[in-house]
Amino acid sequence: MNFPMKKSLLALSVSLTTLGSISASAADSFDLQALIAAAKQEAPLTVYDSTGKIVKQAESFSKKYGVQATGIKAKASQILEIVSREARAGNVKADVVILADAPAGMEQLLSKDYVSSWVPTDLAEYIPATYQSPLTVVLAPNIWAYNTGLYDTCPVTNIWQLTESKWRGKVAMQDPLGKPSYTDWFNQLATHHDKAMADAYQAEFGKPLKTSESSATAAFIKALAENHPLVTSSDTEAANAVGAPDVKDSFVGMVSAAKFRNNKNGMKLGLCADMVPFSGWSYPGLGFITTGSKSPNAAKLFIRYMMTAEGIAPQGADGKMSTNQTVKLPANEPAGIDKVRDQIMGYEASTAKSDWESRQDWQDLWSLSFKK
Numbered sequence: 418m419n420f421p422m423k424k425s426l427l428a429l430s431v432s433l434t435t436l437g438s439i440s441a442s443a444a445d446s447f448d449l450q451a452l453i454a455a456a457k458q459e460a461p462l463t464v465y466d467s468t469g470k471i472v473k474q475a476e477s478f479s480k481k482y483g484v485q486a487t488g489i490k491a492k493a494s495q496i497l498e499i500v501s502r503e504a505r506a507g508n509v510k511a512d513v514v515i516l517a518d519a520p521a522g523m524e525q526l527l528s529k530d531y532v533s534s535w536v537p538t539d540l541a542e543y544i545p546a547t548y549q550s551p552l553t554v555v556l557a558p559n560i561w562a563y564n565t566g567l568y569d570t571c572p573v574t575n576i577w578q579l580t581e582s583k584w585r586g587k588v589a590m591q592d593p594l595g596k597p598s599y600t601d602w603f604n605q606l607a608t609h610h611d612k613a614m615a616d617a618y619q620a621e622f623g624k625p626l627k628t629s630e631s632s633a634t635a636a637f638i639k640a641l642a643e644n645h646p647l648v649t650s651s652d653t654e655a656a657n658a659v660g661a662p663d664v665k666d667s668f669v670g671m672v673s674a675a676k677f678r679n680n681k682n683g684m685k686l687g688l689c690a691d692m693v694p695f696s697g698w699s700y701p702g703l704g705f706i707t708t709g710s711k712s713p714n715a716a717k718l719f720i721r722y723m724m725t726a727e728g729i730a731p732q733g734a735d736g737k738m739s740t741n742q743t744v745k746l747p748a749n750e751p752a753g754i755d756k757v758r759d760q761i762m763g764y765e766a767s768t769a770k771s772d773w774e775s776r777q778d779w780q781d782l783w784s785l786s787f788k789k
Contacts, residue, residue, distance in 0.1 A: 461486065472488040493516055532706060551703050556761075559598075559697050563689055586646070600772075616694070639782060652673045660679075681751070
C-alpha cells in the first residue's frame with residue numbers, strides 16, 4: 418500500500434469571488450456597517466452544522482444584527498447531500514454550511530463550485546494562512562484521555578506505548594472503519610508529521626524504527642490495530658470505557674474534548690498532557706457559502722460572526738478552538754485544551770485531496786491488521 422510521505426499541494430482553485438454587493442480587498446476597506454445594512458435587505462438565512470449549538474448561535478446572530486437566521490443540526494454526510502442536491506436542482510435553500518468533513522467538502526462541494534469560501538478581510542491577519550484556503554472556522558480536538566479516579570497522571574507518555582502488550586485491548590477509540598475523520602488523522606500524520614512519529618519510536622525504544630511499511634505512521638497504525646483496541650461505534654462509548662466513575666479496568670482512549678463536560682456529572686476524564694508526539698488531533702469545521710444563495714451578504718455576515726469570540730462561544734465551551742488566534746477558550750472549559758493547544762495536531766486542508774483518496778487504503782491497513 419502506498420501512503421503519502423511528502424506534502425502534496427491540493428490542485429484546487431479556491432474561489433473567493435465576492436458574493437453580492439459588498440466587497441473588501443483589504444482590512445482597511447472592510448465596511449461592517451455596510452455589510453449589515455445589505456444583509457438586512459435579504460431573505461432569511463439557513464445555516465447547517467453538525468453540532469446542536471448552531472441553533473443557539475443562529476438565534477444570537479439574529480438578535481445581534483436583526484438579520485433572521487435559522488440554525489439546523491445535521492450530520493456532515495447529510496449536509497453534503499443537501500447542498501449537492503440543491504445545487505444540481507438549481508433550487509438552493511441552504512446559505513451557510515459549517516462542514517466537519519473537510520476532504521469530502523472540498524472534493525464534493527468546493528471543487529464543483531457548489532460552494533465558495535470567504536475570509537473576513539478585517540480578521541484575516543489573525544487567521545493563519547493554512548486555515549484560509551478554504552476558511553476553517555473551528556477546530557474540534559480529539560484527545561488522549563485517562564481515568565483520574567485510577568491515576569494521578571496519565572499512564573501513557575508516548576503514543577508508541579499503546580502498541581505494547583500492557584495496553585492490549587485497553588485502548589478505547591471509535592472504529593476507523595466507520596469514522597472517516599480517523600483515517601484523515603492517520604493520513605495527516607503520515608503526510609505532515611511522519612518524522613515526529615519516527616522520533617517518538619526512537620525516544621520510547623531507544624533505537625531507530627525499522628519497518629517494511631511505507632511510513633512510521635503506517636507502522637504505528639498496524640501495530641495499534643494488532644494490539645486489538647476496544648473499538649466503539651460512538652465517541653460516548655469510548656469516553657465511558659475510559660472515564661466512567663465505576664470503571665475497574667484501566668483504559669486510555671481517544672475521545673472528543675466535548676465529552677469532558679460530563680465530568681460535572683461524575684465522569685473521571687483527564688487529558689494526557691505532554692504526550693509524545695501529540696496529545697491529540699483536531700478536525701476542522703470548514704465554513705462555506707452556497708453558490709446561488711439568495712442572501713449572500715447575510716451569509717458573509719454570519720461567517721464573520723462565527724469568527725468572533727461572541728459567535729463561537731457556545732462551541733468554545735466544548736473545547737472547540739476558533740482559528741482566529743485572538744479568540745481564547747473559556748477559562749472553565751473542562752478538558753483544559755487551552756493549556757495544551759500547541760500539543761494538538763492541527764489540520765492542513767492543503768492536502769485534503771490526499772486524505773480523501775487514501776481513506777480506503779488506511780481502512781484496509783487497519784482492517785487487515787486488526788484481524789491478526
